[in-house]
Amino acid sequence: MASVDLDAIRHALRLARDKGFREVELEVGETRFSAGLSARPAAPRPSSAAPQDETVTVGAPIVGYLQKVRPSLKPGSKVQEGDVLACVTALGLDTDVPAPCDGEIVSVEAAEGDALEYGQPIAVLRKRRPDA
Amino acid sequence: MFRKVLVANRGEIACRVIRACREMGIRTVAIYSKADRDSLHRLMADEAVCVGEGPNGDSYLNLGNVLMAVQISGAEAVHPGYGYFSERAHFAQALQSIGAKFIGPPPSAIEAMGDKAAAKRAAKAAGCPVVPGSEDPIPDEATALRVAHKIGYPVLLKAVAGGGGRGIRRVEDPSELPGLFRMAAAEAKASFGSGELLVEKCVVAPRHVEIQILADEHGNVVHLGERECSVQNLRHQKILEEAPYAAMTDRLRRRMGEAAVAVAKAVGYQNAGTVEFLVDASGHFYFLEMNTRLQVEHPVTEAVTGIDVVQQMLRIAAGEPLPFRQKDVRIHGHAIEARITAQDPERDFAPSTGRIERWIQPGGLGVRVDTHVYAGFEVAPYYDPMIAKLIVSAEDRPAAVRRLRAALHDFHVDGIATNIPFLRKLVEHPQYEEGAVDTSFVARFLGETEDAR
Incomplete structure (x- = not known):
């Protein structure tokens, strides 16, 4: 008997959330799974008590090669949350590397074509202060 | 021989494979999750690639990341250890597609033994005894x-x-x-x-006896004798394993060995594998299943045959013929393995996690400890609770039991709960000492200790 396994559901939900989809429907044989997603899950808001120059490391989301490095991926660029900075390519598929928050790129830690392990730093961002 | 091998596993077995590679002059690549950053397998390997977060599905079972770790490291072959991808035919195929060799059996053999009913039919066709019964569902x-x-x-x-x-x-x-x-x-x-x-x-008072086989890519299949694994917990997980089987005779070993080899040949088996049997009180044996991978308890076979099973796996995968024949395989002495787990015997064997504050392991002649942990290591909640294997060997079973008792006495772990206190009591039991334990022994033992309270 075919059934939707939990990992597939988890994967689909994560993908839907990342792409900003509102509905997810999975069908395997007779089994169906559907869900509605709220517009944007409450993302952790930077607290006002955060240090002024809080930096965030953007790590590789998967193991693969750094490809399609965007012009914005250079020290000094201002980026917005969700801006795609580059891709990590694995087994012929690209996975976007988005900026995790609004901010400014402080340093770039990997170059086009580099092999990356999971979580390996690609860039360091300085978060834009809420009041800035 | 391969120049570089990736070990697609964690824990003690990853360390075990890395050690074999080192002795053979092969460079090693470990994969690890963020929770295993301090695991010995990561520290022992020549290279290491992080493949994800702590949970298995995000890391060790993340197929894309594991395959990419193979690709970016340039490993020519992958040892899967046990569990994880070791018995997934698709993994072996996927490796093939990226030009890496799977150190294990061909995908067709994994598949043939993966379905229990099909495996039983294959065993029967190979002339191996199976538990008598109906092949099809009984209508009324x-x-x-x-x-x-x-x-x-x-x-x-x-x-x-x-x-x-x-x-x-x-x-x-x-x-x-x-x-x-x-x-x-x-x-x-x-x-x-x-x-x-x-x-x-119903096989009455069954003993769980399994035969280790090795098969090369040139049609040579040999068996390395048996292991007995009747001491199992209530969830049918093995706790103590030994070689040889105390009640084994040369004749029964030959018959079971031949049956195991026949099953392996019938499915075109290559590399290391184990054929499991139930043996009843009168020495009848029945095929149970075949494990198409390296097994946790392989060290007891190594101890009594002197053959390094993991090194043989690497040689077979590299296309080398087996360097010995059946007549060259000799069983010497007796070996027992105890699985040391981070489980609390006082709390119904609940998993115990946290920092190991003190780790004093036994040593001496005939004492081997395979582990990935040490004092200061943090036991994460994501993985199997086994943290070490204690393997003792001696000239005969009574001496091996004495050595096991002494080694358990000298094994001290603080910071987390382990099953060591339970094992100490278990191996003191007169029935265990006699070697007269079937698969229901632990259940009865737990009943006795419960009554004694």
């Missing part, structure tokens, strides 16, 4: 009575859809069969969604 009580009469009581009624010891009823004689049949069918329907039942002979 009358048929069940007929089949049971033919194979002899006691019999088991087994839910086709059951597994892992669930959905099984024992029937002692014909008078109770109809009632139990109806009850078992109703239960199976309620629990598994299918009321279909099989009738199988």
Whole structure:
């Protein structure tokens, strides 16, 4: 008997959330799974008590090669949350590397074509202060 | 021989494979999750690639990341260890597609043994005894009575859809069969969604005896004798394993070995594998299943044969012929393995996690400890609770039991709970000392200690 396994559901939900989809429907044989997603899950808001120059490391989301490095991926660029900075390519598929928050790129830690392990730093961002 | 091998596993077995590679002059690549940053396997390997977060699905079972780790490291071959991808034919195929060799059997052999019913048919076709029973679901009580009469009581009624010891009823004689049949069918329907039942002979006081085989790519298949793994916990997980089987005779070993080799040949097996049997009190043996991978308890075989099973796996995968024949394999002495787990015997064997504050492991002649942990290591909640294997060997079984008792006495772990106190008591039991334990021993032992409180 075919059934939707939990990992597939988890994967689909994560993908839907990342792409900003509102509905997810999975069908395997007779089994169906559907869900509605709220517009944007409450993302952790930077607290006002955060240090002024809080930096965030953007790590590789998967193991693969750094490809399609965007012009914005250079020290000094201002980026917005969700801006795609580059891709990590694995087994012929690209996975976007988005900026995790609004901010400014402080340093770039990997170059086009580099092999990356999971979580390996690609860039360091300085978060834009809420009041800035 | 390979120049670089990636070990697609974690824990003690990853360390074990890395050690074998080092001795053979092969560079190693470890994969690790963020939770295993401090694991010995990561520190021992020449290179290491992080493949994800702590949970297995995000890291060790993340196929894309594991395959990419193979690709970016340039490893020519992958050892899967046990568990994880070791018995997934698709993994072996995927590796092939990226030009890496799977250190294990061909995908077709994994598949042939993966389905229990098909494996049993293959064993039967190879002339290997199987537990007598119905091959197809039994439609009604009358048929069940007929089949049971033919194979002899006691019999088991087994839910086709059951597994892992669930959905099984024992029937002692014909008078109770109809009632139990109806009850078992109703239960199976309620629990598994299918009321279909099989009738199988009940092997009384069974011993779990398995045969290690090695098969090269040139048609040579040998067996390395047996291991006995009857001391299992209530979830059918092995706790103590030994080689040889205390009640083994040369004749029975030869017959079981030949049967195991025949099964392996029938499915075109290559590399290391294990054929599991049930052996009853009168020495009849029945095929149970074949494990198409390296097993946790392989060190007891290594101890009594002097053959490094992991190094042989690497050689076989590299296309080398086996360097010995069946007549060259000799069994010397006796070895016992105890699985050391981070489980609290005082709390129904609940997993124990946290920082190991003190780790004092036994040593000396005939004492081997395979582990990935050390004092200061943090035991994460994501993985199997086994944190070490203690393997002792000596000239005969009584000496091995004495050595095991002494080694357990000298094994001290603080910071987390382990099953060591439980193992100490278990190996003191007179029945264990005699070697007269079947697969229900631990259940009875736990009952006795409960009564003694």
